[in-house]
Amino acid sequence: MARPPKRLARDSRQAILDGAATEFAARGFAGTSVDRIARRAEVNKAMIYYHFRSKEALYRVILRSVFLSLGQRARAIAASDLPPPEQVDALVEAIMREGEARPHFPPMMLREIAEGGRCLDARTFRAMAAVFLAAREVIDRGVQTGAFVAVDPMLTYFTMLGPVMFYLGTSSLRAAIGRSRAGVDPRTDPATFVAHLQAMLRRALCAPASARAARPLARRRTTRAGDRP
Amino acid sequence: MARPPKRLARDSRQAILDGAATEFAARGFAGTSVDRIARRAEVNKAMIYYHFRSKEALYRVILRSVFLSLGQRARAIAASDLPPPEQVDALVEAIMREGEARPHFPPMMLREIAEGGRCLDARTFRAMAAVFLAAREVIDRGVQTGAFVAVDPMLTYFTMLGPVMFYLGTSSLRAAIGRSRAGVDPRTDPATFVAHLQAMLRRALCAPASARAARPLARRRTTRAGDRP
């Protein structure tokens, strides 16, 4: 009654997802052939079309899962009752954790950014927007309560997310530069970088204790829809 | 004696460079076919192989010119006699200007980052490193003179460059999100973002006036080659 050596259905599907994520991250959608995915996943090429309609459908499944996961983490942090500075810390850490837990996430996101979202569907758009909305909520609250100086939430969001994405995305590039003879070794561990960014954001965002007392609701102008430059 | 209507040699070469830069930025190296480049540049496909050895050689020429240009700007700023805070402002502005002057630069850089530098030659590596070395010089000087609080130059570099690359790179993505019904319009003009980032970096980097008097050369430990985590 022992199981046949044949792999279970869920196994081959998962192997395809894992292998495809690795390949798409390293070489992009156009740069990855279905043959390569099959080879890496150690499945037959036809299996990919059995489990997924097309190369593009497979790509979309992977991409969406990544953004949905990050969106959930961000929403949970915004809904928590931590004070705004700690929420900012948590957001930075969450993005970093997500990037470490799924190494294919940063390269795929960078590529999608470069692509200008040409291949993203509405659901993935919303998941990306959810991360921003959560961050905006946190920053807005910080400004309103006087914990933060008056900053634009969206621009601040870029300043939080940008460094983490840049750090995560450049991980293999930095390793390559470090191995090469360019005269620099830009390799550091993620925890150090998180601590650095959190400290920078604290100093940049938190209002000096003296100014924290009285703060009316003036100067809360932020960028919104219809604000085109 | 009027010139024949035939295009000059330099024109077709430049047309190829321009068209290829646009296409590579939008679709990546693998996603761009030589046919597309020829169509966009309005030249015959064979002309591309006449002026450049291969698709890859053409790509490399464009990529290298972008990094060399940014590296030069950065070195000039580091060599200037501005005080460190103004030099940081200038670096941020230079990266932004470069990205605006050559719209293909941000997407191409993001893609190369995602690629992990697999296709970069030593010269391009050095050009990328030059930008970092210039920034490190500026930050080191700021810390040494007591203008800045003690920060790690490399991590700080990520915190400067990351937001700008993220902002620039997401320009078309943000436009797409703004046009869509995602409930946000993340479009802002570059000058506003530069001002925001400069202000954030000032608050994050500049030492409070009280602490700016005495600062011995202690605590100048920074990440260097051979520092692997």
Next chain:
DNA sequence: GTCTATAAATAGATAGAC
């Protein structure tokens, strides 16, 4: 320098046996 035509390799996708 510019073009047409085409070679040679590789891509995504499917039919059909088991």
Next chain:
DNA sequence: GTCTATCTATTTATAGAC
């Protein structure tokens, strides 16, 4: 669910006329 074999379109690149 899994595999082999193959169809068709597209790709990079070149040969050779003008």
